[in-house]
Amino acid sequence: MRKVLVDYLELLKSKNLIERYRNHTIYIWSNFILNDSPDVDIQFVGEATPELALDLWDLKIECYKQSPIPLDICIYPNTKIFEHIDRFNECTEDSYVFDEEIIRYKLRNYSYRDEREVEYIAPYLYKIKQLSVRKDGKYKTQNWPQPILLKNLL
Amino acid sequence: MALQTSGAISLNDIYVEGNSPYAGGQTSQMNDHSIRYLVEATGRDISKASNSQISFSDFYGATKFEFGGADDSSAPGYDTAGTNDFTMTDDDEGGGQAYAGTKIALQALTNNTINVFYKDNTDGPSIGTNGAIDDTLTMTINPYYDPSTSSVRNADHGLQWRWAVSGLNVSFTAEHSNEAIYFGYYNVNSFVSQQSYVGTGGDQSNASFTTAWRDWNPIPNVLLNLKVYCKANETSTSGVSQTVMRLNSGGYIRIELRQTDDATTADRHYIRKNYISSSNPRFQASSFDDSGS
Numbered sequence: 001m002r003k004v005l006v007d008y009l010e011l012l013k014s015k016n017l018i019e020r021y022r023n024h025t026i027y028i029w030s031n032f033i034l035n036d037s038p039d040v041d042i043q044f045v046g047e048a049t050p051e052l053a054l055d056l057w058d059l060k061i062e063c064y065k066q067s068p069i070p071l072d073i074c075i076y077p078n079t080k081i082f083e084h085i086d087r088f089n090e091c092t093e094d095s096y097v098f099d100e101e102i103i104r105y106k107l108r109n110y111s112y113r114d115e116r117e118v119e120y121i122a123p124y125l126y127k128i129k130q131l132s133v134r135k136d137g138k139y140k141t142q143n144w145p146q147p148i149l150l151k152n153l154l
Numbered sequence: 155m156a157l158q159t160s161g162a163i164s165l166n167d168i169y170v171e172g173n174s175p176y177a178g179g180q181t182s183q184m185n186d187h188s189i190r191y192l193v194e195a196t197g198r199d200i201s202k203a204s205n206s207q208i209s210f211s212d213f214y215g216a217t218k219f220e221f222g223g224a225d226d227s228s229a230p231g232y233d234t235a236g237t238n239d240f241t242m243t244d245d246d247e248g249g250g251q252a253y254a255g256t257k258i259a260l261q262a263l264t265n266n267t268i269n270v271f272y273k274d275n276t277d278g279p280s281i282g283t284n285g286a287i288d289d290t291l292t293m294t295i296n297p298y299y300d301p302s303t304s305s306v307r308n309a310d311h312g313l314q315w316r317w318a319v320s321g322l323n324v325s326f327t328a329e330h331s332n333e334a335i336y337f338g339y340y341n342v343n344s345f346v347s348q349q350s351y352v353g354t355g356g357d358q359s360n361a362s363f364t365t366a367w368r369d370w371n372p373i374p375n376v377l378l379n380l381k382v383y384c385k386a387n388e389t390s391t392s393g394v395s396q397t398v399m400r401l402n403s404g405g406y407i408r409i410e411l412r413q414t415d416d417a418t419t420a421d422r423h424y425i426r427k428n429y430i431s432s433s434n435p436r437f438q439a440s441s442f443d444d445s446g447s
Contacts, residue, residue, distance in 0.1 A: 039444065050433075051433075054433060057440075061327060061394055061396060061440075064394045064442065064444070065327065065394055068392045070444035072444075108245060108247050109247075110247065110445065123243035123438070124243065124245070
């Protein structure tokens, strides 16, 4: 296992995430597991509340202070998005269009080129209705990885 | 919290709500301004004139005057939780300047009352605009009324005001000079800081301060603008800058008002925000750039 990955998992382990967020199921769904990547994508599956958003924001700040690799946090109400991984990877169009409503929550409202509807909910909590994902960028040659339960990595 | 709207109501209940110096004491003083100038519930009238008849039922639902709140859902980053909140966040995703604060404006009216309104904003030291005011409350403090003589004074007998803050909790993530919190007022359009805490000085776990009294001769319809705001600005590409201001349990932020030639606490009026929770009141300015992710 790469040292940078080992170090980051140690950082996450030190945050005691499984216990701290016992009402949520936590996944690492990130290419960071396989290769060096600019961030670490982490998913919290469960209810998205303003209190959780504030707490996750603090977690993001804590981790960014200790590692130059930012934690990209996302909250999903369910795991429906994971059912699209194979179809997304097999898609040869420039854009993968979801055939059902995909809702997720982010802490920041970044600018993206894909189709989404963003609604401000509370400080550090943006509700995103994802309509499609572009496949003409980095994902033209790169697949979505499979999510891994955080507890299986630590 | 407002007084009960029905049932038994005690003199001390009224004193506590009015933050009167008589609260818990033995002296009955219904002429105290903190009592007669509680904000009445709709349909109630608490007589303002000294020695005039007053009924306990007049106090049903009355509340002390509080500031805070924001209800500007059109601007991401603004709190929309309700008018009793005093929570503001600003997040600069590019790692630039972020501000979170509230401007409190006092406006003397020609009928000898004062409008107090506030606006959550991210204008920082800039005075910003007065449009889209979050909420307005009328404070029936009479700038020309002298309680010692129960008479109307000359208009040149003005008011004085000051900040009084207790239980202030400020945390700085980077602890550099681009993180700070300021309390002050505007000299025309220029912000004048009266009290500040800067990141280089480290976190403040339980700070308290009171600024000096400042004169204010209210000119009808001319605003006295006050502001509290925090800032964060991360200039390095990999750093994190964040300033968070909260109150500890029992803490408060107050703007105190008194008549210029009356230094007694009995005639003092407060525009205030008390501790509610760790997120109310809360100002939080964040700045870092993780857009590469």
